[in-house]
Amino acid sequence: MSREHLVPLSTQALALLKRLQALSGKTGLLFPDYNGNAKTMSRNTILHGLKRMGDQGRMTGHGWRHIALTYLNEYGFNSAHIGMQLSHVNKNEVAGVYNKARYLEPRRKMMQHWADFLDQCRESAINDQRAA
Numbered sequence: 356m357s358r359e360h361l362v363p364l365s366t367q368a369l370a371l372l373k374r375l376q377a378l379s380g381k382t383g384l385l386f387p388d389y390n391g392n393a394k395t396m397s398r399n400t401i402l403h404g405l406k407r408m409g410d411q412g413r414m415t416g417h418g419w420r421h422i423a424l425t426y427l428n429e430y431g432f433n434s435a436h437i438g439m440q441l442s443h444v445n446k447n448e449v450a451g452v453y454n455k456a457r458y459l460e461p462r463r464k465m466m467q468h469w470a471d472f473l474d475q476c477r478e479s480a481i482n483d484q485r486a487a
Contacts, residue, residue: 435467
């Protein structure tokens with residue numbers, strides 16, 4: 356992209372990124388390539404991770420965007436805020452040029468809601484495994 360994309364994050368995401376920064380070395384990148392070069396990881400890294408988790412053919416990295424968009428719409432979040440969080444371009448060219456609002460606070464609350472939901476899913480899966 357040739358445009359700035361400001362991304363408000365949940366407290367969980369910020370904590371995870373701080374932990375990841377300590378592991379990523381001195382490249383200055385949070386997601387360096389596998390070989391330790393000063394390049395970002397490729398999209399194949401995500402696909403390989405999904406394969407290792409047993410999700411090959413059932414999920415893609417981009418699929419998480421579909422899930423988040425659907426979930427956030429179902430829970431009544433503003434579609435403009437969702438689109439901005441996902442870096443979607445405003446189809447109305449006039450509004451896209453003139454509206455410079457970033458909706459940072461509502462987007463931060465939206466992402467906190469999403470992160471809390473993911474935490475609940477993880478806890479539920481852990482409890483299901485313990486019960487089995």
